[in-house]
Amino acid sequence: MKQYTGYIGTYRSVQSNHIYRFVLDAESGALTIPEPYLPVPDSKYIALRDDSVLVSTVRREQGAGLAVTNLRLPSPHVTAEALGDPGAGCHVAIAEDHVFTADFHAGTVTCYRLNGLQPIQEHTIAIAPHAGCHQVLFHNDLLLIPCMELDECRLFSAVDYQPRGVIRFPKNSGPRHGIFDRAHRYLYLVSQKDNTISCFAVQDTHFSLCGRLPLLDAPVSSCDEAAAIRFSPDERFLYVSVRGAEQIIVLEANGSQMQILQRIDCGGQHPRDIALSPDGHWLLSANRCSDDITCFPRDAVTGLLGPLCSRVPIHEGVSIVFDTTEKGR
Template sequence: MNNTLTGFLGTYASPDSLGIYRFTIDLRNGAMSYPELYYEAPDCKYLSLKDAMLASPLKREARSGICLLDTAHNKENASVPLVGEYFDESSPACYVAQDERYIYTANYHEGAILIYEIKHEANFHGHEKCPARRYLEPVKKILIAPKAGCHQILFHSHYMMVPCLLLDKVMVFDRHMDFALVSELAFPTGTGPRHGIFDKDHTQLFLVSELSNQVFVYGLTEATASGADSSSISLPDFTMRLMQIYPLFPSDAVYKESPASAAIRLSPDQRFLYVSTRFAEVITVFRIHQGHLEQIQQTGCGGVHPRDMVLTPDGRYLLVANRTQGGLVSFQINPETGQLMEICSRVPAPEAVSIVLSPHTN
């Protein structure tokens, strides 16, 4: 049995980073291969992988949009099966998400969500029908506000949640109502909500703020008759209430540059939470016990400017993309405590921002 996983890196455009890179990690020891260029396209900074379809923003000269790649047919050859490139955005998006029907992009600077529908067109070769060809068609653009700082797209039931970092809000849209805006979750000015993650049962949401460096914990229940305040959401299907707020750093901590938290990840067993913070150059580890967080470790990220992180499916390794120095590193995780141990492997990854792992071993 082969114990390696394939991973992909999204990068900012630079002379040293040309697009999307591919690498492998050995699940027996955390060793990673040197990333190799998989698809050349500038500013492929965020990746989404679902059912072997890899989606990413990109920019070509004055045009910005999204590219879609089919990774299922590219394991043994060097050519990349491009499904298509689509240019319908004013600048490259900072986040991409997929579901069964659509691909969504969140555009930080434009303050908009663009929705592409995944289409299937049957191909005919003579009298033989070939597999359907997939392509994307832009179907809707949701303009939230110029420079809203739209930074992520989260799904809960048929709702779409969009953290807007520069508005200090999370906007909630109903996908069953043509993506109508149905609620807003407000934060104190200067909070900067950035990324969130649900637990497996969607009973809790953990959200990290970039500017105030806090973790907000929300509890989700079935809808109640009571009204919602500004720190909660109450809709016909569910109620989401703020339970606790956890600071990542002491209020008197001093840094040369203000820390800016980035990624938030849950361990596969749902026992631990991990947060990366730039300028402080650390990973913070929380233990989750009965819905409450306890900070148990704050340790170096293995480089400078940590962005995305991902845990291997077995929960044994945490991969961290250090954008400006240190490259891509894999940490071994103590299975009992959830704490990061030694660095197992380090490979170059200039301007790396996003990491995805294929769910299957090779």
């Protein structure tokens, strides 16, 4: 039986103050009930490097910042922490020996260097209070930071952290999360406020808009908000979650050409994050407000999602990562 181990970060609450671990049966799509794995409160966003180094946001009584652990330790424990952030971040991204946390409310991005597993705070990029910094993306020697409340994606040098440009979006669109294809020829970025997806052709450090597409035919609720975006393993399909509408949108992506193929109910409320299994056969949705994870089968040829096949409870679930090492056979 093939299995994949997944980890999910959570908002801090009486019922959720850990990073949790679960197992996905790669043949049936069945999920185990997530169990507490690491005592990391406010682990809203987590990221994994090389299937061994797990980083997450953290907020404790003495401060907020970054928690780091090695998943290959005989017994799980937080290896090191740095608590120099103004508040708990909403996103964390890892690239080789550097980690970045984005703080939505403070409008800052904190840059850490990993000395072994010890995070050393190097620099804070201060954009503007309440700028809505919601992600950090890497492109060549650039950092891209979508700023939801500024309707901009700010560009900074990954070497000296100086400003390197701006990608502007329509007023009140609210750029939130983006993803590059592996060749970095295209950048796809979803906007939370107007529920659109934008495609930019990328040439060196230039980003040219070549398409923008509404994710919804019409508003479903007064609080429709696009959130996460993920690629299929073959990069033919994109998957976007929309909260309020409680939908997962399936798009065919052929360079600048985007086409919506399917809109499917996420099976819960407030799909904060979505993740594809390492083999691409399953899509999971972390539904924060219904306190569950749902799982859907995925057709690798058509990209379409099948009916809900599994659901397990988890309080305040936010972000999902997979250990891509297969277990079993």
